Amino acid sequence: MAPPIAYSLIATDLDGTLLRGDDTLSDRSLDALALVAAAGAQHLVVTGRPAPRVRPLLDVLGSTGLAVCGQGAQLYDAGADRLLWSITLDRELAETALGKIEAEVGEVYAAVDQDGVDGLTLIEPGYLMPHPTLPAVRVRHRDDLWCEPISKVLLRHPTLSDDELAATARAVVGSLATVTMSGPGTVELQPCGVTKATGLALAAEHLGLGAHQTIAFGDMPNDIPMFHWAARGVAMANAHPELKAVADEITLSNEDDGIAVVLERLFTGILADFAQ
Helix, strand or coil: CCCCCCEEEECCCCHCCCCCCCCCCCEEEHHHHHHHHHCEEEEEEEECCCHHHHHHHHHCCCCCCCCEEEHHHHEECCCCEEEEEEECEEEHHHHHHHHHHHHHCCCCCEEEEEECCCCCCCCCCCCCCCCCCCEEECCHHHHHHHCCCEEEEEEEECCCCCHHHHHHHHHHHHHEEEEEEEEEEEEEECCCCCCCHHHHHHHHHCCCCCCHHHEEEEECCCHHHHHHHEEEECCCCCCHHHHHCCCCEEECCCCCCHHHHHHHHHHHHHHHHCCC
Protein backbone atom coordinates (compact mmCIF):
# COMPACT_ATOMS: atom_id res chain seq x y z
CA MET A 1 0.00 0.00 0.00
CA ALA A 2 1.49 3.33 -1.07
CA PRO A 3 1.53 6.22 1.40
CA PRO A 4 -0.79 9.19 0.82
CA ILE A 5 1.16 12.09 -0.70
CA ALA A 6 0.50 15.80 -0.91
CA TYR A 7 1.70 16.01 -4.53
CA SER A 8 2.14 13.20 -7.01
CA LEU A 9 4.11 15.23 -9.56
CA ILE A 10 7.13 17.39 -8.72
CA ALA A 11 7.95 19.66 -11.68
CA THR A 12 11.31 21.41 -11.50
CA ASP A 13 13.12 23.83 -13.72
CA LEU A 14 16.88 23.25 -13.99
CA ASP A 15 18.98 26.39 -14.35
CA GLY A 16 18.76 28.65 -11.31
CA THR A 17 16.37 26.20 -9.66
CA LEU A 18 17.44 22.58 -9.23
CA LEU A 19 20.98 23.14 -10.53
CA ARG A 20 23.63 25.13 -8.73
CA GLY A 21 25.48 27.85 -10.59
CA ASP A 22 28.18 25.40 -11.69
CA ASP A 23 25.56 23.14 -13.35
CA THR A 24 25.82 20.48 -10.63
CA LEU A 25 23.26 18.86 -8.33
CA SER A 26 23.89 18.90 -4.59
CA ASP A 27 23.78 15.69 -2.58
CA ARG A 28 20.95 17.18 -0.55
CA SER A 29 18.87 17.75 -3.68
CA LEU A 30 19.51 14.21 -4.88
CA ASP A 31 18.53 12.85 -1.47
CA ALA A 32 15.34 14.92 -1.49
CA LEU A 33 14.38 13.57 -4.92
CA ALA A 34 15.05 10.05 -3.65
CA LEU A 35 12.66 10.84 -0.79
CA VAL A 36 10.03 11.87 -3.34
CA ALA A 37 10.46 8.61 -5.24
CA ALA A 38 10.23 6.58 -2.02
CA ALA A 39 6.92 8.27 -1.27
CA GLY A 40 5.55 7.23 -4.65
CA ALA A 41 5.63 10.65 -6.33
CA GLN A 42 7.27 11.41 -9.66
CA HIS A 43 9.87 14.03 -10.50
CA LEU A 44 9.61 15.74 -13.88
CA VAL A 45 12.25 18.07 -15.30
CA VAL A 46 10.63 21.03 -17.11
CA THR A 47 13.34 23.11 -18.74
CA GLY A 48 14.16 25.48 -21.54
CA ARG A 49 17.14 23.37 -22.48
CA PRO A 50 16.67 21.18 -25.57
CA ALA A 51 16.63 17.42 -25.14
CA PRO A 52 20.30 16.83 -26.12
CA ARG A 53 21.44 19.31 -23.43
CA VAL A 54 19.24 17.63 -20.80
CA ARG A 55 20.24 14.02 -21.39
CA PRO A 56 23.48 14.12 -19.31
CA LEU A 57 21.64 15.62 -16.33
CA LEU A 58 18.94 12.97 -16.54
CA ASP A 59 21.71 10.39 -16.37
CA VAL A 60 22.95 11.98 -13.13
CA LEU A 61 19.40 11.89 -11.77
CA GLY A 62 19.05 8.28 -12.83
CA SER A 63 15.90 9.26 -14.72
CA THR A 64 14.56 6.99 -17.43
CA GLY A 65 11.18 8.69 -17.60
CA LEU A 66 9.83 11.80 -19.26
CA ALA A 67 11.27 15.31 -19.41
CA VAL A 68 9.74 18.49 -20.80
CA CYS A 69 12.41 20.28 -22.84
CA GLY A 70 12.75 23.30 -25.11
CA GLN A 71 10.32 25.49 -23.11
CA GLY A 72 7.59 22.93 -23.66
CA ALA A 73 8.27 22.29 -27.35
CA GLN A 74 9.63 18.79 -26.68
CA LEU A 75 8.45 15.83 -24.61
CA TYR A 76 11.48 13.58 -24.23
CA ASP A 77 11.47 9.91 -23.19
CA ALA A 78 14.86 9.42 -21.53
CA GLY A 79 14.59 5.64 -21.36
CA ALA A 80 13.96 5.28 -25.08
CA ASP A 81 16.08 8.34 -26.01
CA ARG A 82 13.36 9.66 -28.29
CA LEU A 83 10.96 12.54 -28.56
CA LEU A 84 7.37 11.52 -27.93
CA TRP A 85 6.23 14.93 -29.13
CA SER A 86 7.87 18.00 -30.59
CA ILE A 87 6.82 21.16 -32.34
CA THR A 88 9.16 23.28 -34.39
CA LEU A 89 9.33 27.01 -34.91
CA ASP A 90 8.69 27.90 -38.55
CA ARG A 91 12.01 29.29 -39.79
CA GLU A 92 10.46 31.90 -42.06
CA LEU A 93 8.36 33.19 -39.17
CA ALA A 94 11.45 33.21 -36.98
CA GLU A 95 13.35 35.32 -39.51
CA THR A 96 10.42 37.71 -39.82
CA ALA A 97 10.13 38.05 -36.05
CA LEU A 98 13.87 38.66 -35.77
CA GLY A 99 13.64 41.39 -38.40
CA LYS A 100 10.81 43.12 -36.55
CA ILE A 101 12.80 43.09 -33.32
CA GLU A 102 15.93 44.49 -34.99
CA ALA A 103 13.86 47.23 -36.63
CA GLU A 104 13.07 48.44 -33.11
CA VAL A 105 16.28 47.86 -31.15
CA GLY A 106 19.05 47.53 -33.72
CA GLU A 107 21.26 44.51 -34.20
CA VAL A 108 20.78 41.52 -31.94
CA TYR A 109 22.82 38.34 -31.75
CA ALA A 110 20.99 35.08 -32.35
CA ALA A 111 21.33 31.37 -31.77
CA VAL A 112 19.02 28.42 -32.41
CA ASP A 113 18.35 25.04 -30.89
CA GLN A 114 17.78 22.48 -33.60
CA ASP A 115 14.97 19.98 -33.24
CA GLY A 116 15.61 16.30 -32.49
CA VAL A 117 17.45 14.21 -29.90
CA ASP A 118 20.75 14.99 -31.61
CA GLY A 119 20.00 18.59 -32.56
CA LEU A 120 22.80 21.11 -32.25
CA THR A 121 22.85 24.58 -30.72
CA LEU A 122 24.08 26.95 -33.44
CA ILE A 123 25.33 30.46 -32.63
CA GLU A 124 26.01 33.29 -35.04
CA PRO A 125 29.05 35.60 -34.84
CA GLY A 126 28.82 37.85 -31.77
CA TYR A 127 26.52 35.59 -29.77
CA LEU A 128 27.89 34.55 -26.36
CA MET A 129 26.47 31.46 -24.70
CA PRO A 130 24.95 32.37 -21.29
CA HIS A 131 25.99 28.90 -20.08
CA PRO A 132 29.59 28.40 -21.23
CA THR A 133 29.44 24.73 -20.17
CA LEU A 134 26.79 23.97 -22.81
CA PRO A 135 28.14 22.89 -26.21
CA ALA A 136 27.45 25.08 -29.23
CA VAL A 137 28.59 25.29 -32.84
CA ARG A 138 29.47 28.72 -34.22
CA VAL A 139 28.33 29.35 -37.79
CA ARG A 140 29.73 31.92 -40.22
CA HIS A 141 26.49 33.67 -41.19
CA ARG A 142 22.99 34.07 -39.79
CA ASP A 143 21.56 32.27 -42.80
CA ASP A 144 23.34 29.14 -41.56
CA LEU A 145 21.09 29.09 -38.47
CA TRP A 146 18.13 28.02 -40.57
CA CYS A 147 19.69 24.95 -42.22
CA GLU A 148 17.63 22.43 -40.19
CA PRO A 149 14.29 22.50 -38.29
CA ILE A 150 14.54 24.41 -35.01
CA SER A 151 12.67 24.41 -31.72
CA LYS A 152 13.53 27.99 -30.73
CA VAL A 153 15.66 31.09 -31.28
CA LEU A 154 17.80 32.61 -28.52
CA LEU A 155 18.49 36.35 -28.55
CA ARG A 156 20.97 38.70 -26.91
CA HIS A 157 21.38 42.47 -27.27
CA PRO A 158 24.70 44.25 -26.76
CA THR A 159 23.26 46.95 -24.47
CA LEU A 160 19.60 46.32 -23.58
CA SER A 161 18.71 44.38 -20.45
CA ASP A 162 16.87 41.08 -20.78
CA ASP A 163 13.69 42.73 -19.50
CA GLU A 164 13.95 45.53 -22.07
CA LEU A 165 14.65 43.16 -24.94
CA ALA A 166 11.83 40.80 -23.94
CA ALA A 167 9.34 43.65 -23.59
CA THR A 168 10.18 45.03 -27.04
CA ALA A 169 10.07 41.57 -28.60
CA ARG A 170 6.62 40.87 -27.15
CA ALA A 171 5.35 44.21 -28.44
CA VAL A 172 6.43 43.65 -32.05
CA VAL A 173 6.39 39.88 -32.59
CA GLY A 174 2.67 39.39 -31.98
CA SER A 175 1.44 35.95 -33.04
CA LEU A 176 4.62 35.05 -34.94
CA ALA A 177 6.12 33.43 -31.85
CA THR A 178 5.96 33.19 -28.07
CA VAL A 179 8.57 35.35 -26.33
CA THR A 180 10.09 34.08 -23.10
CA MET A 181 12.85 35.08 -20.72
CA SER A 182 14.43 32.02 -19.17
CA GLY A 183 17.62 33.22 -17.54
CA PRO A 184 20.34 35.86 -17.55
CA GLY A 185 21.15 36.66 -21.16
CA THR A 186 18.41 34.38 -22.45
CA VAL A 187 15.44 35.87 -24.30
CA GLU A 188 13.85 33.32 -26.60
CA LEU A 189 11.37 32.92 -29.44
CA GLN A 190 9.46 29.65 -29.53
CA PRO A 191 6.41 28.36 -31.40
CA CYS A 192 3.34 30.49 -30.80
CA GLY A 193 1.25 29.20 -27.90
CA VAL A 194 3.94 26.81 -26.64
CA THR A 195 4.98 27.28 -23.01
CA LYS A 196 6.25 25.18 -20.16
CA ALA A 197 2.62 24.80 -19.10
CA THR A 198 1.59 23.18 -22.39
CA GLY A 199 4.49 20.75 -22.17
CA LEU A 200 3.86 20.02 -18.49
CA ALA A 201 0.17 19.38 -19.12
CA LEU A 202 1.02 16.94 -21.92
CA ALA A 203 3.55 15.10 -19.76
CA ALA A 204 1.10 14.91 -16.85
CA GLU A 205 -1.54 13.45 -19.17
CA HIS A 206 0.92 10.76 -20.26
CA LEU A 207 1.56 9.97 -16.58
CA GLY A 208 -2.14 9.90 -15.71
CA LEU A 209 -1.81 12.91 -13.41
CA GLY A 210 -3.37 16.37 -13.25
CA ALA A 211 -2.67 19.95 -12.29
CA HIS A 212 -4.22 19.48 -8.83
CA GLN A 213 -1.54 16.89 -8.06
CA THR A 214 1.39 19.03 -9.19
CA ILE A 215 3.83 21.32 -7.40
CA ALA A 216 6.20 23.34 -9.59
CA PHE A 217 9.55 25.02 -8.85
CA GLY A 218 11.17 27.76 -10.91
CA ASP A 219 13.13 31.00 -11.02
CA MET A 220 12.33 32.96 -14.20
CA PRO A 221 9.35 34.48 -16.05
CA ASN A 222 9.21 31.49 -18.42
CA ASP A 223 8.04 29.50 -15.37
CA ILE A 224 4.95 31.70 -14.87
CA PRO A 225 2.66 29.60 -17.13
CA MET A 226 3.78 26.47 -15.27
CA PHE A 227 2.93 28.12 -11.93
CA HIS A 228 -0.50 29.11 -13.22
CA TRP A 229 -1.16 25.52 -14.33
CA ALA A 230 0.09 23.67 -11.25
CA ALA A 231 -1.69 23.47 -7.91
CA ARG A 232 1.27 25.16 -6.20
CA GLY A 233 4.18 27.22 -7.48
CA VAL A 234 7.37 27.69 -5.47
CA ALA A 235 9.85 30.38 -6.52
CA MET A 236 13.50 30.35 -5.54
CA ALA A 237 14.95 33.18 -3.44
CA ASN A 238 17.02 34.12 -6.49
CA ALA A 239 13.93 34.21 -8.74
CA HIS A 240 12.95 37.07 -11.02
CA PRO A 241 10.47 39.48 -9.37
CA GLU A 242 7.78 38.64 -11.96
CA LEU A 243 7.81 35.00 -10.89
CA LYS A 244 7.91 35.80 -7.18
CA ALA A 245 4.80 37.93 -7.67
CA VAL A 246 2.72 34.91 -8.77
CA ALA A 247 4.32 32.27 -6.52
CA ASP A 248 2.47 30.57 -3.67
CA GLU A 249 5.71 30.26 -1.75
CA ILE A 250 9.31 31.49 -1.90
CA THR A 251 12.00 29.08 -0.77
CA LEU A 252 15.77 29.40 -0.41
CA SER A 253 18.01 29.92 -3.42
CA ASN A 254 19.27 27.21 -5.74
CA GLU A 255 22.66 27.49 -4.07
CA ASP A 256 21.05 26.84 -0.68
CA ASP A 257 19.05 23.76 -1.72
CA GLY A 258 15.72 25.58 -1.80
CA ILE A 259 13.92 22.71 -3.53
CA ALA A 260 15.23 20.17 -1.04
CA VAL A 261 13.99 22.29 1.88
CA VAL A 262 10.42 22.19 0.56
CA LEU A 263 10.47 18.53 -0.46
CA GLU A 264 11.86 17.46 2.91
CA ARG A 265 9.06 19.34 4.64
CA LEU A 266 6.39 17.79 2.42
CA PHE A 267 7.56 14.21 2.23
CA THR A 268 9.55 13.34 5.35
CA GLY A 269 6.45 13.42 7.54
CA ILE A 270 4.47 11.37 5.03
CA LEU A 271 7.02 8.58 5.04
CA ALA A 272 7.30 8.69 8.82
CA ASP A 273 3.53 8.37 9.19
CA PHE A 274 3.45 5.52 6.70
CA ALA A 275 6.20 3.65 8.56
CA GLN A 276 4.23 3.66 11.82
